[in-house]
Each structure stands twice: as C-alpha cells, then as structure tokens.
Amino acid sequence: MDSNRGQGGIQLLLAAEQEAQHIVNAAKSAKQARLKQAKEEAEKEIAAFRAHMEAEYQKKLAQSSGDSGANVKRLEAETEAKINHLKTEAARISHDVAHMLLRHVTTVKN
Structure with missing residues (x-):
C-alpha cells in the first residue's frame, strides 16, 4: 500500500509541477504582451513628438526664409x-x- 501512496505522491508532484509550469508560461506570455503594448505606446508617442517637432521646425523655417x-x-x-x-x-x-x-x-x- 505504501507503493500506491508513493505513486500517488509522485503523480501529485508531477501535476503540481505541470500546473506551476502553466502558471510560469502564462506569466511570461502576459509579460511579453505588456512589453509589446508598452513598446507600441512608446512608438506612438515618439511618432507624435517627432511630428510635433517637425511641424515646429517647418514653421520656423518658413518664418526665417519663407x-x-x-x-x-x-x-x-x-x-x-x-x-x-x-x-x-x-x-x-x-x-x-x-x-x-x-x-x-x-x-x-x-
């Protein structure tokens, strides 16, 4: 009967290990999704800032040499x-x- 209990304990450990692996994988996926979203938001902000600065530059250029x-x-x-x-x-x-x-x-x- 000890062998059944040992087998059950091993099965429980394997199931716990698999669940932990799923949790780790889910956390990694969530982290990658957050990083991707942050990168996209940063790129949008950079594009908006670049457009703003370009518009100011063109305005000053037009004023000085227009x-x-x-x-x-x-x-x-x-x-x-x-x-x-x-x-x-x-x-x-x-x-x-x-x-x-x-x-x-x-x-x-x-």
Whole structure:
C-alpha cells in the first residue's frame, strides 16, 4: 500500500509541477504582451513628438526664409529705427560730453 501512496505522491508532484509550469508560461506570455503594448505606446508617442517637432521646425523655417523680401524690409526698418534712436541720444548728450571733455582737457593737475 505504501507503493500506491508513493505513486500517488509522485503523480501529485508531477501535476503540481505541470500546473506551476502553466502558471510560469502564462506569466511570461502576459509579460511579453505588456512589453509589446508598452513598446507600441512608446512608438506612438515618439511618432507624435517627432511630428510635433517637425511641424515646429517647418514653421520656423518658413518664418526665417519663407518671404525673404518681408524679412529684409523688417530688418531694414528695425535697423533704421535703431539708428534714429542712437542719433537722437547722441544729439541729446553731445553737448554734455563736449563740455566734460573740454573741462578735463583744460584742467591742470600737479
């Protein structure tokens, strides 16, 4: 009778081993499915980010080189405004600067 009980124990161990193997295989399959899903989601996010960055790049490219005539006119207007500002500032303080220079040149120090 001991041999029957031994055989039954072995059968129980084999059945438990098979069940454990099924559980491990199911876990591996679930893990692979999750990894595949995560990879697909990451690829979608990368594609969306790449499209967004490409759109921004094209927009900046169009702004910088799209209508070069307008850019030239804009830059000329900005330059002219800065030149006029510098001329008015120079005219405003030139008398004071000339007076200061004249005072330093004519002052004698020992």
